[in-house]
Amino acid sequence: MRGYRLLTGLLILPxxxxxxxxxxxIPVVAKNWEYQPNVIELxxxxxxRLLIETQDRDHGFEFKAVGVKVKLPxxxxxxxxxxxxxxxxxxxxxxxxxxKGHKGMKGQVVVRNC
Ligand SMILES: [Cu+2]
Numbered sequence: 001m002r003g004y005r006l007l008t009g010l011l012i013l014p015x016x017x018x019x020x021x022x023x024x025x026i027p028v029v030a031k032n033w034e035y036q037p038n039v040i041e042l043x044x045x046x047x048x049r050l051l052i053e054t055q056d057r058d059h060g061f062e063f064k065a066v067g068v069k070v071k072l073p074x075x076x077x078x079x080x081x082x083x084x085x086x087x088x089x090x091x092x093x094x095x096x097x098x099x100k101g102h103k104g105m106k107g108q109v110v111v112r113n114c
Contacts, residue, residue, distance in 0.1 A: 021047065022047070023046075023047035023048050023049035023081055024046060024047065024048055024049070025049045025050075025051055026040060026048060026049070026050050026051070027050075027051050027053065028040070028050050028051065028052045028053070029052070029053050029054075029055075030052050030053070030054045030059040030061065030072050030094070030105075031054065031055060031056050031059075032056050032057070032098070032099060032101055033094070033098065033099065033100075033101025033102060033104055033105040034101075034105060034107075035052075035092075035105070035106075035107045037107070038106075038107035038108070039107060039108050039109075039110060040092075040107065040108070040109045040110070041109075041110045041111075041112070042084035042109060042110070042111050042112075043084060043111070043112060043113070043114040044084050044085065044086055044087050044111050044112065044113050044114075045083060045084060046083070046084045047081070047082075047083055047084075048081065048082060048083070048084055049079055049080070049081045050079070050080040050081075051077050051078075051079055052072055052077065052078045052079075052080060053076075053077045054072040054073065054074055054075070054076060054077075054078070055074065055075060056074065057074050057098055057099070058071060058072065058073055058074050058096065058098060059071075059072040059094050059096065059098050059105070060072055060094045060095035060096035060098070061078070061080060061092060061094065061095065062092060062093055062094070062095035063080075063082070063090065063092040063109065064090075064091075065085045065088075065090040065109070066082040066083065066084075066085055067082075068080055068082055069095050070095075071096055084109075084111050085111055086111065087111050087112055087113050088111055089108055089109070089110050089111075090108065090109045090110075090111070091106055091107070091108060091109075092106065092107050092108070092109055093105060093106035093107075094106070
């Protein structure tokens, strides 16, 4: 019985490790000229995968705190993965000119210890 328990534990452990490493997926919509949501709250050190959907035209997503800068092609969902940085409030913005509201197309990442 004891050996059985040990074996079960050994079999389950790798799955727990994988689960802890799986990024939290957060859907985001980018459109003229805003992000929804435009405030993204994260826990410092957590793995995150933003799934950013763009319908109206090409946009971009730049989050300098983690070195991310990507194009968001129209009609697609772009996956952006990173580890949440140290606690603080950071800006993200559109990095590719997309029309008259481009300069105001930005949002915040608020990172906490949790
Ligand atoms: Cu833009």
